[in-house]
Amino acid sequence: MKILVPVKRVLDYNVKARVKADGSGIDLANVKMSMNPFDEIALEEAIRIKEKGNAEEIIAVSIGVQQNQETLRTALAMGADRAILVVATDDVHNDIEPLTVANILAAIALKEGPSLILCGKQAIDNDFNATAQMLSAKLKWSQATFASEIDVKEDNVRVTREVDGGLQTIDAKIPAVVSVDLRLNEPRYASLPNIMKAKRKPLEEINPADLGVEVTQRLKVIKTKEPDSREAGLILENIDQLVEKIQENVGG
Amino acid sequence: MKILVLAEINNGELAEDQTSKTVSAASTLGKVDVLCASNQCSDASTNIAKMENVENVLVLEDVLFAESLAESYSETLMDTINSYSHIFAPSSSFGKNVLPRIGGMLDVMVISDVSKVISEDTFERPVYAGNAIQTVQSIDKVKLISVRTSNYSAVPSTGSADIKKIDCKGNNPLTTFIENKMQTSDRPELTSAKVVVSGGRGVGSKENFEIIEGLADKLGAAVGASRAAVDSGFAPNDWQVGQTGKVVAPDLYVAVGISGAIQHLAGMKDSKVIVAINKDEEAPIFQVADFGLVDDLFKAVPEIEKKV
Numbered sequence: 001m002k003i004l005v006p007v008k009r010v011l012d013y014n015v016k017a018r019v020k021a022d023g024s025g026i027d028l029a030n031v032k033m034s035m036n037p038f039d040e041i042a043l044e045e046a047i048r049i050k051e052k053g054n055a056e057e058i059i060a061v062s063i064g065v066q067q068n069q070e071t072l073r074t075a076l077a078m079g080a081d082r083a084i085l086v087v088a089t090d091d092v093h094n095d096i097e098p099l100t101v102a103n104i105l106a107a108i109a110l111k112e113g114p115s116l117i118l119c120g121k122q123a124i125d126n127d128f129n130a131t132a133q134m135l136s137a138k139l140k141w142s143q144a145t146f147a148s149e150i151d152v153k154e155d156n157v158r159v160t161r162e163v164d165g166g167l168q169t170i171d172a173k174i175p176a177v178v179s180v181d182l183r184l185n186e187p188r189y190a191s192l193p194n195i196m197k198a199k200r201k202p203l204e205e206i207n208p209a210d211l212g213v214e215v216t217q218r219l220k221v222i223k224t225k226e227p228d229s230r231e232a233g234l235i236l237e238n239i240d241q242l243v244e245k246i247q248e249n250v251g252g
Numbered sequence: 253m254k255i256l257v258l259a260e261i262n263n264g265e266l267a268e269d270q271t272s273k274t275v276s277a278a279s280t281l282g283k284v285d286v287l288c289a290s291n292q293c294s295d296a297s298t299n300i301a302k303m304e305n306v307e308n309v310l311v312l313e314d315v316l317f318a319e320s321l322a323e324s325y326s327e328t329l330m331d332t333i334n335s336y337s338h339i340f341a342p343s344s345s346f347g348k349n350v351l352p353r354i355g356g357m358l359d360v361m362v363i364s365d366v367s368k369v370i371s372e373d374t375f376e377r378p379v380y381a382g383n384a385i386q387t388v389q390s391i392d393k394v395k396l397i398s399v400r401t402s403n404y405s406a407v408p409s410t411g412s413a414d415i416k417k418i419d420c421k422g423n424n425p426l427t428t429f430i431e432n433k434m435q436t437s438d439r440p441e442l443t444s445a446k447v448v449v450s451g452g453r454g455v456g457s458k459e460n461f462e463i464i465e466g467l468a469d470k471l472g473a474a475v476g477a478s479r480a481a482v483d484s485g486f487a488p489n490d491w492q493v494g495q496t497g498k499v500v501a502p503d504l505y506v507a508v509g510i511s512g513a514i515q516h517l518a519g520m521k522d523s524k525v526i527v528a529i530n531k532d533e534e535a536p537i538f539q540v541a542d543f544g545l546v547d548d549l550f551k552a553v554p555e556i557e558k559k560v
């Protein structure tokens with residue numbers, strides 16, 4: 001079977017997002033960009049499934065600007081077999097909405113026929129947590145979100161989901177869309193030889209129009225502002241002072 | 253404008269806090285109907301009917317909804333949902349699972365994690381782990397909104413809504429429920445507790461976490477944890493606070509052995525008062541804490557527990 005893994009290029013998780021002075025968004029000029037950490041986990045899982053002999057091919061897809069090529073090269077170096085870049089904008093500040101992303105991925109899925117699509121559960125920039133669910137709806141496939149364990153069987157995939165109350169296990173019929181959570185695995189680093197090899201792996205470049213998809217924006221961003229900031233408070237001298245403060249704020 | 257709130261009900265049990273706070277957010281725009289879909293609805297619907305500002309409770313009782321699996325939930329509700337202009341759900345694992353699927357079916361964007369309802373088409377939501385707040389305006393015909401419930405208070409239980417049964421004609425050939433491993437606890441719920449005591453990697457082990465739990469129990473608090481503590485197996489996953497865990501805003505948040513990474517702060521920096529205990533005076537948690545103590549937690553926490 002084939003596995004499709006969408007990967008997003010986002011502001012590196014170690015870099016603090018800075019709001020642009022004019023309130024038009026986050027400053028993404030000259031900052032470190034990386035693969036969305038959740039997508040790395042999804043890709044790692046796909047590679048492990050393939051290593052166990054349960055998949056033949058892994059296709060990484062990235063949607064956004066031309067520079068997403070770098071993200072796809074990383075995906076190829078980690079272990080994806082080929083990559084598809086969908087150039088949907090020429091402005092890094094233009095975030096393609098999950099709904100459009102889902103439409104694009106659905107079109108690719110219909111062409112490629114994967115049995116499994118593994119997505120990160122959310123992108124750490126827009127924090128929407130929506131693409132996998134929308135994609136699954138568009139394809140009318142089974143949906144398993146927030147996976148912390150994935151076991152691929154013959155006709156279905158058994159997924160343990162991290163939910164608010166604890167853990168839930170479900171069987172999702174293949175083809176399935178699964179979104180992954182942080183505890184699923186720890187992604188590998190690409191080795192130098194694999195980075196070299198990745199340069200020769202196929203990377204196809206297309207446009208949304210090639211897939212018959214229109215890029216829309218349903219949510220107009222009117223303003224981006226800094227959150228209310230907290231001031232650093234008092235460093236107390238001893239435990240008794242702290243006990244006092246705790247008692248004052250517990251409300252009796 | 254016609255507003256529907258999707259109540260969160262797990263196996264017949266209403267998530268009252270989440271649902272009531274979602275009703276509260278939706279009430280900014282007017283009277284609401286609440287959809288009560290589960291395998292057992294009598295208790296849940298009675299409680300929902302008392303929530304202020306609720307006009308109708310739509311009851312859909314079927315075993316199909318026991319676990320709120322996304323496919324059956326969204327598919328079956330299409331007819332009902334279609335007559336509403338605004339659909340609100342809590343931004344819990346329930347809401348995050350079903351609402352975007354409904355969006356995919358309706359070809360409508362979802363507006364996740366809304367922290368403020370400004371008008372019928374304009375909303376505020378945090379992005380970048382809460383490092384920025386975006387105001388967005390939706391041009392979709394239907395608004396699908398998941399609510400960051402920690403930003404809202406529950407509505408009073410002074411209402412008396414009508415309870416109406418509606419029909420269901422669904423099945424779910426796509427996913428099968430296997431089992432739940434839910435944590436049960438006598439402590440208050442993490443997302444609605446007035447006091448939260450959280451432990452991080454500094455706590456060192458699952459056994460040591462009893463120090464955190466001891467202080468929490470003394471204070472009548474819920475227990476939280478950082479991702480590092482959960483990943484290391486010190487604490488269960490449903491205790492995680494942060495960008496990818498739960499968002500809390502208690503009156504008092506006590507962070508013990510937690511460094512204060514932005515992803516952790518994303519889940520607790522709206523707490524009224526933050527107290528931090530960390531042996532490293534440079535730890536970033538002190539930059540957001542109202543009161544800090546630079547000390548070894550193994551010495552400090554048991555002593556605090558004794559004295560409070």
Ligand SMILES: Cc1cc2nc3c(=O)[nH]c(=O)nc-3n(C[C@H](O)[C@H](O)[C@H](O)COP(=O)(O)OP(=O)(O)OC[C@H]3O[C@@H](n4cnc5c(N)ncnc54)[C@H](O)[C@@H]3O)c2cc1C
Pocket residue numbers: 013037038124182451452453454455477478479480481492493494495496497498508509510511512513514515516519529530531532535547548549550
């Ligand atoms: C995509 C993504 C999402 C994430 N989501 C979350 C999330 O939702 N929630 C979350 O918490 N993290 C999240 N993280 C992880 C986050 O970046 C940090 O790694 C994590 O919060 C660190 O946990 P910690 O503070 O317990 O551990 P550390 O950073 O290791 O800090 C441990 C602290 O304990 C102190 N300490 C050690 N021993 C003692 C002692 N004896 N007495 C007193 N203090 C002591 C140390 O000084 C240190 O400050 C996420 C990361 C990524 C990449």
